[in-house]
Amino acid sequence: MSAEIICVGTELLLGDILNTNVQFLAKELASLGIPHFYQTVVGDNFTRLQNVIKIASQRASILVFTGGLGPTPDDLTTETIAQVFETPLVEHPEIIRDISQKLAAQGRTMADNNRKQALLPKGAGILPNPSGTAPGLLWQPRPNLTLITFPGVPSEMKRMWRETAVSYLKSQGWGKEIIYSRMLYFRGIRESDLSAKLAHFFELSNPTVAPYTSLGEVRLRISAKTRSKTEAIALIEPITQKIKKIAGLDYYGSDDDTLALVVGNLLRQAGETASVAESCTGGGLGAMFTTVPGSSDYFIGGIIAYKNQVKIDLLGVNSKDLEQSGAVSEVVAQQMSLGVKKRLGTSWGISITGIAGPGEGTEIKPVGLVYVGLADNQGRVESFKCQFGAIHDRDTIRFLSSYAALDRLRRRLLLNN
């Protein structure tokens, strides 16, 4: 038993988009213990898609499709599948109803071309799409061959995968040996340094431990191959504990944890609140804090002080200091954090001021220079300097700045409590 991933879309052949869907599906299949040996990308072309389906159905027993489920004439996946397995298409009134309702909820009416999305090969099941109009199908056109289709929009595909496909695949008894993994997240240490500290873990065979570098952090994947999740956790847990001990404060979370979630939980536990004062990030730190549902328990708000006058007027930054040291300086970062903390009456005030570039840097203050300020409710204020370097682009420097600010708050909260 093995799977094959088939991605349909001329935009992939033209290089217009990066195929992130295939990586997601590859990881997911691996974690279910379903091996797959081939990935194929083909354009919106009936004959070639037919060719791909014929080849794949000879060498794999589960075909996972993405793309080609839209309402336009060049969306061909469903009808090509029907054609290959010589099965007529039938219209599903329940899909029509579902599409109309979804469009109505957005104040829209159904177009004629949406009707096409209600057609499935006779005998195929519907794979519901909670976030879009195009449902997928789940079909065994012959014994030992299962087809599953997803739209190409990544958010829709992922949600359908998680909410429907996973339980189906598990219920089929595929993947008797599962691969179960835990991801651990680290901040403030380079991959090579963490790897040097943890070298002996990389020689383990079950579970295996492998490092990955991700933007602004390092990740470790601990994977166990066992017959059950319980057995896997029993193998993974003691290794996790050892690694956490070695990494200390550099470890911040695992699996579904995000840095914003971890910081939020620490604030909530401490009964404390936070506000932000942002210059170069323009609201990105506030946006990061509020990715977490329920963040209003501890996140109060902030001031986006993009221009200096706002720093003076709303945050009480001293205009002389601004003039003498410049907006990107320790003293201004500190005053911004104190200012927002005072103005919004929060336990913590966190500020960011920096040069995100491109093209605003000088020799003394190069692109990638960022100061983060942190004022606490004991009247203390600190600031620290980050030098992300001009090798990064504007978006990356802004992301890394917000991420560094959140992480500093995390460390302070852990040391305070």
Added chain:
Amino acid sequence: MSAEIICVGTELLLGDILNTNVQFLAKELASLGIPHFYQTVVGDNFTRLQNVIKIASQRASILVFTGGLGPTPDDLTTETIAQVFETPLVEHPEIIRDISQKLAAQGRTMADNNRKQALLPKGAGILPNPSGTAPGLLWQPRPNLTLITFPGVPSEMKRMWRETAVSYLKSQGWGKEIIYSRMLYFRGIRESDLSAKLAHFFELSNPTVAPYTSLGEVRLRISAKTRSKTEAIALIEPITQKIKKIAGLDYYGSDDDTLALVVGNLLRQAGETASVAESCTGGGLGAMFTTVPGSSDYFIGGIIAYKNQVKIDLLGVNSKDLEQSGAVSEVVAQQMSLGVKKRLGTSWGISITGIAGPGEGTEIKPVGLVYVGLADNQGRVESFKCQFGAIHDRDTIRFLSSYAALDRLRRRLLLNN
């Protein structure tokens, strides 16, 4: 004449890495005017790689390989190619010399397994690798079939592509025709509605016009196949003009334009400034405005009023209105936009208040309900309601909210000027 891209590596099947190589090669082939109809990914497995090469060599005339050129036993690309075309491998002393020199420059000596990298099928040419040890090959094992191999390391592959492969492909007289494309972006219209309006364009054969749905917008790609970029633009330009006329205000930009950039340029042209007041987006709209370098010309700053008290204290929202209508209401959206405009002294104040979910919605105010307020410098204030629906997740609703606010400002700026 068409190509096929074959990526070799078990790490791609495990989803450990994102396949950026294939997107690079896809774009490059398109820009050379060499069509490719299939992309295949296969693991480090002799039999399956053999199978892939056999299939590809029946349907394509240029096979472009990445991966599997390293020194370890699971690097199998070269020897599998030799096997498929029943050709012996021969050692190239010049490759051995090159590898030894490169390793010596790093203070290393050549290992036994590096010798493997000097083996190529008899008759194959060397594709030099300036930045790594593994060279590629360039080989016609039979008439009308050319194989080119690259290592999987993206930086090495790209440099080899640019420095050697491109000139070779051009010298073969392939790619006399180039494919040149323009992307057009639309807001506020569904793909199916835009498609209905533009249906007759989709039947064109050169240039071709095809729609794509993207989060919060629709895109059209206009592609021309010609002998030069100038000729392509001459074909694309009149179609672009016709489509822009039909789409009216729903068209917002093309190619490298972003909505934030377009809005920023309109503000700059008008000599006007903007500030933001954000509740559910928590800073995301400010962050979106400031993705544009130089946005300080027109973006002043904002207030993140996540909690109601901040709306009252800093934005002057009336506490009775807040109590009676709730934070997510027309009246509060309007007051927020007026408040931030006044406080920061800008031409425009843009506000967002809504329910991003999950789990905060009610029947009257469901998840996905968002109000955007817009105050202008003639004392006018308006607000509008978005219903993104609970089908979207929190991040998506927040993104769509900021995007809708920016787009409303764009339309107002276009109508005002």
